[in-house]
Amino acid sequence: MLAPIFIALNVMDAYLTKMALVAGAVEANPLITSIGSSMIAKGLIAIAVVFILYWFGKERVLWPVNFLFSGIILWNSAIYWILTFPAASLYYD
Numbered sequence: 001m002l003a004p005i006f007i008a009l010n011v012m013d014a015y016l017t018k019m020a021l022v023a024g025a026v027e028a029n030p031l032i033t034s035i036g037s038s039m040i041a042k043g044l045i046a047i048a049v050v051f052i053l054y055w056f057g058k059e060r061v062l063w064p065v066n067f068l069f070s071g072i073i074l075w076n077s078a079i080y081w082i083l084t085f086p087a088a089s090l091y092y093d
Contacts, residue, residue: 002062003050009069010046014039016076023083 018039021027053059 002059002066003054005066006050006062006069007043007046009066009073010042011039012073013069013076014042016073016080020076020080020083023080025079025083 017025017027017032050059050062053061
């Protein structure tokens, strides 16, 4: 049950990052700048991470990681909302 949530959260993170980058945000994670906001790449990396965690019997790590990614998604949503909110353009023009 945790693995599909982890993969979905990663894809959602990639999508929201892409939307925020289009709106003018900057990627803060230097490890991700090489793959950008590719949802396919993030999904494949998440699938690989899930397989590795299950291979080594460490799938319980997905609980805190899913919680962390939920926070990242909320952050990306807030940044996107702030950058696209019409009143925000009053301060940056």
